[in-house]
Amino acid sequence: MEDILLGKVFRRDSRKRVSLRHMDQEKPFVSLDIEELDGYMKGLGNGCLFIPDLADAEKLTEYSVDERFLKNFLAAATAEDIQDRIREYSEILKKLPKGLTSILVRLPGREGLRNFLQKFLKMSKVVEPWEDSISSSLELVERREMKAQRIDIQKAIRLVFSEGGLLQDLLPEYEYRQEQFMASLEIAESIVNENGIMIEAGTGTGKSMAYLAPIAYACVSTTNQAVVATRTRVLQDQLVKKDLPVIKQLPNLKDLRSVSLKGRERYLCLRKLYENLRIVSNGMLARDTAWEIFGVILWSILTPDGDLDSLALEDDTRMTLAGNRFDCTRRLCPLYDACPYYVARDNARNADIVVTNHSLLFSEANLRIMDGEEEDFEALGTLLPSFRYLVVDEAHEVENSLTQAMSFTLDPAEVVSSLKKVIKSVRSCFGFLKRHFDEEFLRKLWAKMNTATEELEGIMRELVERGRTLSSGEKRAFTKETLPELVEILFKMADRLQIHIAVSGQTIQMLEDVREQSEGKGEELSIILKALHAELREWARQIAGITAMESSKVVYIHKQERLNGNGLKITSSPVQNDRIMSSVFPNVKVKIFISATLWVYSKGSDGFNYARRVIGAREDYPAIRLGTSFDYTQQLKFFVPSDMPDYRPNSLSYLESASQFIETALSIVGGGSLVLFTSYDDMKTTAARIEKNLEGITVNIQERNDSPAILLAEHINSKRSVIFGTRVFWEGIDLPGEQLKLLIVYKLPFERPDEPLIEARIKHYGPRNPSEGMNKYYYPKMITAFRQGIGRLIRSKRDHGVVIVLDARLVDPDRPYSKKLLASMTPGIEIKSARSNQIFTRLRSLKKEEWL
CATH class of the missing domain: 3.40.50.300 (P-loop containing nucleotide triphosphate hydrolases)
Incomplete structure (x- = not known):
């Protein structure tokens, strides 16, 4: 492995330099300025460079190997030493088809990664076409013999879980x-x-x-x-x-x-993989996308299940390669027998x-x-x-x-956006197809689509205009009088939308008919249009769903919501979830x-x-x-400030007091903290007030569409990190030990009672009066969410920490829900009401004692 170099970046005299050594040598043999690196590597010929633990190593030079690529698409090597990890990657590559090198030579850039992959693929003894290896590692589940074993289930469970039982023998760290x-x-x-x-x-x-x-x-x-x-x-x-x-x-x-089964959109579609590979071969994709497609090909040979969730992919690439129920041809697909999704379904049956x-x-x-x-x-x-x-x-x-x-x-603005993309794509397709089909025929199709577009845009303007009576952020349910008007408009929308679906579908078929003559161009256009065609069909399904609810035996609430600007969103949701669940x-x-x-x-x-x-x-x-x-008497301290003003929506007094309290508490405790909000606006306003005053503390603030996984990863890697999160962080978040020592709850997690769906359910569960619905549904819903939120703190017997709830309504005996909430708490949790300065003193004491 003399052409594989290991590197380490360092600074000398304010200049960034790198030390290099060959894999088979123990000591660095050369030191270079970063600017000299490319020239040095070119002189080696087919060399490649590994720089461990440098996230942007591949940006340092074209000859750097991005180990994240290898971990993602081959396997996460288990060895700590970089040389041992390289050997693990090399052994995997040697078992892949040699013919994959024919794709590698067409990929743009990333010389180091290409050289590394090519080096070991050439050593492979697998000479069969690489296409034959796709999905070859999918695990097939055969039905167990239908002969039942005579097992006393209750006796077996006692043997497994009793003190000193079988589970304790299997798991060394298991505790009864x-x-x-x-x-x-x-x-x-x-x-x-x-x-x-x-x-x-x-x-x-x-x-x-x-x-x-x-x-x-x-x-x-x-x-x-x-x-x-x-x-x-x-x-x-x-x-x-x-x-x-x-x-x-x-x-x-x-x-x-046992098997895992997910929706079709979580699995790799082999047909789409091949279609995109042809575009890669023609050099028509951006560099990073082309490399991702190749990485998925490597992975598709090794994966036991074809589940794309196991890969880190750009959203566009994931959507391009994932299955889709709208354009799946099922048993008509020539790759049906090797399709990961249908293999998973067959496995589920067995x-x-x-x-x-x-x-x-x-x-x-x-x-x-x-x-x-x-x-x-x-x-x-x-x-x-x-x-x-x-x-x-x-x-x-x-x-x-x-x-x-x-x-x-239904979001009319998003429908319009989808339409514009479809129209642009169809125009590009017609420009290509006029070389193969009658221009007059194409013009008639285009005119038909234009007419439908104008009519559809007019209908949607009418729909949006009806929502202008709402203020920004306001939600309002349709009434018995206004709902028929909505349904009539939606029927008109569905009718015009079907024309677009028909024209785009016909265009896709024409592209398929001239595939062999297209030299890749028609295929590229077809892939793009198919994705957009699927978008239109999904909108048609949503519209059909909303209109069909009128004939449903279950009561649905239809509501409209005014978004920022002139946006409008229409939603239909079932009110009687209990009736649906009883029929599931x-x-x-x-x-x-x-x-x-x-x-x-x-x-x-x-x-x-x-x-x-x-x-x-x-x-x-x-x-x-x-x-x-857990022993909450020893592991958990729980405080409620008694000198906070009462919470009220949009209360400046509460916001100022809460912000000041959070700033002081975080300054004392530092990292390992989580602040939970129910309102995105409250969270952003609070963060803006205090973030600049928290010296040495990183505040990770959840954005509206952020995945919690990203913030959690950043938090875990820092000892001085705080997370500000909304609803998605109230449950399912596991931060043991030092990762979470302080949990602050901004306010009790009440849903807005005037939200149309919540209001409808309060009436559903309380037919006699609103108080009945509040006690049977609204308050228990809040209590369940609250218990989930504070459950983020203590996750093991070794954990300990502090919960502070800024909302004094929790302990206010005059509130109709306070007694119910306090009585619902897990036994052992003791809540203390104290003034803010007393709580701060206690936090400093716990910090000094290293309890926090």
């Missing part, structure tokens, strides 16, 4: 948890008795294992199948890659079949346990409600045609997940709902009334609340 043992026994009993159950299992219970083990034994002992649904795809991946491999080591579970997410689960439920319960897997979409057991993890999110899956949204998978008797926050104190009840309502369960649906293994 009584709550986990109890949860697993309750689930096992539900399976045996074939009924459902709701379980609140506190943070740290180990609830994933608690439900996976009994479900696994049930599947093996009965030959039935199970579906496990999580809120996020991150947890979905954790179950499949981390938890289920442990479960399979238990007795009698060696042959357990698996014992299918792990999916709420979004896909309820989208599937929506299809089944609309289409009936026919056993047609292709028609129903994505999940198993039938399953016996259903586990819904993070069950407190059922209402939000179901609402999202069954709502329809009606033939599945064993439904297990589990979460850390399902219980809400209610005088004279078991505390699960609210949870039963939102999941549509009967009044006697079994439920149990388990404790937590």
Whole structure:
């Protein structure tokens, strides 16, 4: 490996320099100014340079190898030493087809990366065409023999989870948890008795294992199948890659079949990959995009599942390569048998346990409600045609997940944007097609599209004009009088939109007809137009969904929202989520709902009334609340400032006091802090007031469309970091130990009661009077969200920290919800009301004692 160099950047005499050595030598043999680096590397011929731990190494010189590319598309090498990692990458490359070098030579730039890849690909003994290797590593799941094992599920669970049990033997660091043992026994009993159950299992219970083990034994002992649904795809991946491999080591579970199943848009579309590769070969893509496409080709040969979530890709590249239900040709596709999505679906049919997410689960439920319960897997979409057991993890999110899956949204401005892109693309296509088709025919198509465009723009102007009576940010429900007018307008929109869909579809077909004569140009135009064609079909689906709700048996709320400027958004959402949930998978008797926050104190009840309502369960649906293994009396300090003004929307007094308090608290504690807001505007205003005064502290502020993962990564890598976040940070965020020591809650997480959907649900759950709806729905919803938020702090037995809630309504006995909220808190949490200066003194003391 004499042509592979290792480098290290350093400064000397205020100049940036780099030291270099060959991989097979121990000491640096040359030191250069950065400006001299390219010339030196060119003199080596086909050399390449590795600079470990330098994020922008590839920008240093064209000969730098971007190790992020290798980790992303080959595999994350496990060795700490850079030389050992290079050897790991080289061994992977030697097993890939030699013919991939024919693509490499056409890629622009990145000389070092190209030289490295080419060096080891040439050493490969795989001489078959590389195309034959695509999807060759996809794992195929075969159905287990249908002979059931005789297993006493409850006895097996006792052996697994009891003190000194099998799980303790498997996992050296495993600690017996009584709550986990109890949860697993309750689930096992539900399976045996074939009924459902709701379980609140506190943070740290180990609830994933608690439900996976009994479900696994049930599947093996009965030959039935199970579906496990999580809120996020991150947890979905954790179950499949981390938890289920442990479960399979238990007795009698060696042959357990488990798979992960996501929506079509999460998987690689092979047809799109080949189409884009042809464009790469013709040199018609930007450098970085071309390299990403090649990286996906490498990955497509190695991936066991074709799940694009495992890759870091630019959004445009991901969308270009991902499956899409609008342009998928299904069994007509020549690559159907190797398609990762359809392989995943087949695997799901053969698996014992299918792990999916709420979004896909309820989208599937929506299809089944609309289409009936026919056993047609292709028609129903994505999940198993039938399953016996259903586990819904993070069950407190059922209402939000179901609402999202069954709502329809229309943004006229975005429709116009899509139309403009389609028209521009069709014009480019016609310019190319006039060499192959009759110009008069193309002119007529163009005139037809122009007429439809003018009419459609007029209809949308009328729609937007009707929303001008709203003030910016205001939401208003359509009434019985105004809704028919909306439906009539939407029917007109749908009619004109179908013309655009027809013309773009016909244009795509013409491009396909002349593919062989196009020399790549027609294919490039076709790919672009197909993506836009899919956009139009999605808008048509949204419009059809909104208009169809009028004939639905479920009550929907149709609302319009005035966006910034002259924008308008129309949304239709189901009000009666409880009625929908009661009809979801009606033939599945064993439904297990589990979460850390399902219980809400209610005088004279078991505390699960609210949870039963939102999941549509009967009044006697079994439920149990388990404790937590954490000692909150020792691990958590909880304060509420008593001298804060009362919170009111847009209150300047509250904003000033809260900002000042947050600034002082953060200055004392420093990093490892999280401030939770319910309003983006409150968060931005507060940050603007205090950020400049927090010396030495990095304030990571969530932007509207930011992924929390980006902010979390920046926070974790800094000891002096603070996160300002809104709703997305109230749950599902795991920052153990020093990463989170102080949690500040700006205000109680109430939804706006005048938001049309919330207002409609308050009326739905309180038909007699508003107070009934507030007590049965509105207050419990806030309490559940609040418990989720403060649950971010203590994530393990070793964690300790401080929660400060700035909203004094929490402890105000005159508030109708305060007693209910305080009684709903996890046992052991003691809330102290004190003046701000007393809280600051306590924080300084805890900091001095190194408790914080």
